[in-house]
Amino acid sequence: DTGVSQNPRHKITKRGQNVTFRCDPISEHNRLYWYRQTLGQGPEFLTYFQNEAQLEKSRLLSDRFSAERPKGSFSTLEIQRTEQGDSAMYLCASSLNPGRQLGRGYEQFFGPGTRLTVL
Amino acid sequence: KQEVTQIPAALSVPEGENLVLNCSFTDSAIYNLQWFRQDPGKGLTSLLLIQSSQREQTSGRLNASLDKSSGRSTLYIAASQPGDSATYLCAVKRNYGQNFVFGPGTRLSVLP
Numbered sequence: 001d002t003g004v005s006q007n008p009r010h011k012i013t014k015r016g017q018n019v020t021f022r023c024d025p026i027s028e029h030n031r032l033y034w035y036r037q038t039l040g041q042g043p044e045f046l047t048y049f050q051n052e053a054q055l056e057k058s059r060l061l062s063d064r065f066s067a068e069r070p071k072g073s074f075s076t077l078e079i080q081r082t083e084q085g086d087s088a089m090y091l092c093a094s095s096l097n098p099g100r101q102l103g104r105g106y107e108q109f110f111g112p113g114t115r116l117t118v119l
Numbered sequence: 120k121q122e123v124t125q126i127p128a129a130l131s132v133p134e135g136e137n138l139v140l141n142c143s144f145t146d147s148a149i150y151n152l153q154w155f156r157q158d159p160g161k162g163l164t165s166l167l168l169i170q171s172s173q174r175e176q177t178s179g180r181l182n183a184s185l186d187k188s189s190g191r192s193t194l195y196i197a198a199s200q201p202g203d204s205a206t207y208l209c210a211v212k213r214n215y216g217q218n219f220v221f222g223p224g225t226r227l228s229v230l231p
Contacts (some may be wrong), residue, residue, distance in 0.1 A: 004162075008188075009128075014171065028190060029187050030148075031217070032220070033217070040222055040223065041223055041224075042123070042210070042221030042223050043158040043163070043210075043221050044221070045207075045217075045220070046219045047215040048218075055217065056217050056218065058218070089160075091162060091163070093163075106151060106212050107151075107153065107165060107168045108153065108165065108210075108219065109165060110155075110163040110164070110165075111162050112161060113161070113162045113163040114222055115160070115225050
């Protein structure tokens with residue numbers, strides 16, 4: 001399977017605990033995005049990596065959130081001291097450098113998501 | 120600030136009908152617009168990608184159009200089937216930055 005994968009698929013945690021999610025992008029994709037989606041809403045942008053560099057962060061990404069992409073491959077998203085308001089689906093997407101994707105620049109491919117429930 | 124809206128929020132049609140979903144955006148300085156499908160509790164599946172220089176894209180029974188100057192895109196689904204039941208989302212990428220902005224989606228039910 002060459003699609004975007006995310007683990008775990010579901011996570012239930014108690015308020016105040018730390019959680020970490022992993023995203024494995026499509027292997028040749030150098031761009032990686034994290035989004036958060038709550039029920040009935042579209043995904044909201046959190047952060048973006050080009051290779052290993054985190055180039056853009058949303059104001060939604062409070063200081064309790066941190067994301068990494070060591071070596072420009074997989075990425076992790078950590079939430080510290082979780083709150084009930086963090087309950088959501090966390091989605092990862094990847095895309096190719098537009099220069100290598102003629103006519104399809106920045107087309108995003110999404111993983112299945114990680115559903116977080118904070119009790 | 121780019122805002123994306125989708126009308127209607129929900130739609131229920133009998134099988135076989137042709138239907139149109141609408142997406143509107145406030146800032147016409149976009150790089151591209153992408154339509155997605157999302158099944159309940161799942162991730163997003165890319166349907167069609169329209170670059171800002173294009174007017175439409177087609178894939179099978181799906182046709183998406185883009186009118187950048189008026190800030191609108193439509194997704195046309197021909198001969199709808201129960202398997203088309205899902206939430207359909209549009210997303211725009213602005214000319215600057217990597218922030219893709221999504222609409223809230225249209226929840227489609229196709230009744231057998």
